[in-house]
Amino acid sequence: MVHHGYFRSSSSYRCRIALNLKGVPSDYRPVHLVRDGGQQKTPDYTALNPQQLVPTFEVEGDVLTQSPAILEWIEEIYPDPPLLPPGRLARAKVRAFCAVIGCDIHPLQNLRVLEYLGAEFGAGQDAKQAWCQRWISDGLRAAEALLQGRAQSRFAFGDAPGMAEVYLMPQVFSAKRFGVDMAAFPRLSAVADACAALPAFDAAHPDNQPDAE
Amino acid sequence: MVHHGYFRSSSSYRCRIALNLKGVPSDYRPVHLVRDGGQQKTPDYTALNPQQLVPTFEVEGDVLTQSPAILEWIEEIYPDPPLLPPGRLARAKVRAFCAVIGCDIHPLQNLRVLEYLGAEFGAGQDAKQAWCQRWISDGLRAAEALLQGRAQSRFAFGDAPGMAEVYLMPQVFSAKRFGVDMAAFPRLSAVADACAALPAFDAAHPDNQPDAE
Numbered sequence: 001m002v003h004h005g006y007f008r009s010s011s012s013y014r015c016r017i018a019l020n021l022k023g024v025p026s027d028y029r030p031v032h033l034v035r036d037g038g039q040q041k042t043p044d045y046t047a048l049n050p051q052q053l054v055p056t057f058e059v060e061g062d063v064l065t066q067s068p069a070i071l072e073w074i075e076e077i078y079p080d081p082p083l084l085p086p087g088r089l090a091r092a093k094v095r096a097f098c099a100v101i102g103c104d105i106h107p108l109q110n111l112r113v114l115e116y117l118g119a120e121f122g123a124g125q126d127a128k129q130a131w132c133q134r135w136i137s138d139g140l141r142a143a144e145a146l147l148q149g150r151a152q153s154r155f156a157f158g159d160a161p162g163m164a165e166v167y168l169m170p171q172v173f174s175a176k177r178f179g180v181d182m183a184a185f186p187r188l189s190a191v192a193d194a195c196a197a198l199p200a201f202d203a204a205h206p207d208n209q210p211d212a213e
Numbered sequence: 214m215v216h217h218g219y220f221r222s223s224s225s226y227r228c229r230i231a232l233n234l235k236g237v238p239s240d241y242r243p244v245h246l247v248r249d250g251g252q253q254k255t256p257d258y259t260a261l262n263p264q265q266l267v268p269t270f271e272v273e274g275d276v277l278t279q280s281p282a283i284l285e286w287i288e289e290i291y292p293d294p295p296l297l298p299p300g301r302l303a304r305a306k307v308r309a310f311c312a313v314i315g316c317d318i319h320p321l322q323n324l325r326v327l328e329y330l331g332a333e334f335g336a337g338q339d340a341k342q343a344w345c346q347r348w349i350s351d352g353l354r355a356a357e358a359l360l361q362g363r364a365q366s367r368f369a370f371g372d373a374p375g376m377a378e379v380y381l382m383p384q385v386f387s388a389k390r391f392g393v394d395m396a397a398f399p400r401l402s403a404v405a406d407a408c409a410a411l412p413a414f415d416a417a418h419p420d421n422q423p424d425a426e
Contacts, residue, residue: 069307
């Protein structure tokens with residue numbers, strides 16, 4: 001299994017956590033999204049992933065893109081330990097939590113979007129940061145609300161980390177990068193602290209990748 | 214099953230298609246996102262969905278939000294006819310197609326985002342349209358690329374509509390609203406034409422909802 005990723009990409013970070021939690025090794029190949037004008041724009045990488053995004057996985061002689069799809073594939077092919085709970089309603093609640101982050105926050109803070117804000121609307125660093133803070137805060141408020149009444153569990157939806165944490169930790173990392181005060185989200189912060197103590201999350205952290213700067 | 218939705222919301226439209234394909238009735242209750250300053254902001258609706266977005270489903274005495282999670286729940290609880298193919302890699306490819314639309318396009322053209330562009334960057338109607346066209350075109354180009362080599366099948370990934378079409382049709386509807394020329398995407402257009410001929414898609418169309426304008 002080859003994982004073409006980038007140390008700071010939330011999507012790549014999610015896949016690293018999921019694989020670490022399953023104990024599944026992968027051949028991690030960094031694609032630097034900024035250096036050389038963006039290594040994702042090379043003909044070789046574009047042939048693999050026409051969208052020029054990370055991650056791209058090469059598995060079973062085929063190519064998989066889009067982290068939500070890759071994560072469901074990882075869960076299906078390596079079911080142990082499970083990242084989704086057994087009950088259908090419970091699974092839907094975990095997936096909703098993940099979608100808040102994966103759909104309502106992450107796409108808005110993406111590099112290509114920030115570049116557009118700068119180029120077309122003249123947004124400077126402060127305006128870009130305010131933009132990111134708005135969507136991250138809105139989304140994390142929603143995610144915190146989804147955990148209401150679950151304060152007794154160590155992780156978001158139970159006593160083991162799962163898909164919720166796979167999405168949460170990269171988002172917390174980028175919330176801090178963009179200056180969002182996590183103190184406003186006490187339940188998410190407690191879950192993030194519990195995750196940070198685990199080797200699977202530590203090994204997946206951007207700072208601990210071969211392409212870290 | 215109660216479906217709180219909005220005729221023009223892509224996410225609500227997706228759920229209507231999925232339920233129609235499964236032949237499952239729901240009690241559709243319109244939430245007008247613009248009228249009265251936004252009916253999603255009422256205390257009653259906010260209690261149901263703190264994120265103030267549609268759709269919200271009331272099922273089994275519980276509340277489900279986020280269409281990607283609701284659609285997986287629908288697929289799990291009403292497996293017949295399936296919206297995802299049986300093979301794991303095939304499922305991952307369909308889910309990747311859905312994620313291109315659900316993550317890389319739809320969140321960027323959302324009402325709250327367009328409102329922010331107007332309020333903070335002074336974006337007028339033309340600038341908002343150009344913004345939407347950029348992300349819709351980029352995403353549809355990626356979706357079209359994912360269907361490369363599949364021109365022999367009537368629908369995106371086979372001879373029956375499934376999750377790919379559940380995401381595609383609302384996106385095509387909104388592409389047209391925002392003035393994107395679908396002629397640039399011949400494969401997607403052919404799939405959309407095949408869907409448009411089916412009663413399940415016709416009945417789910419925004420124009421055919423009780424809250425249509």
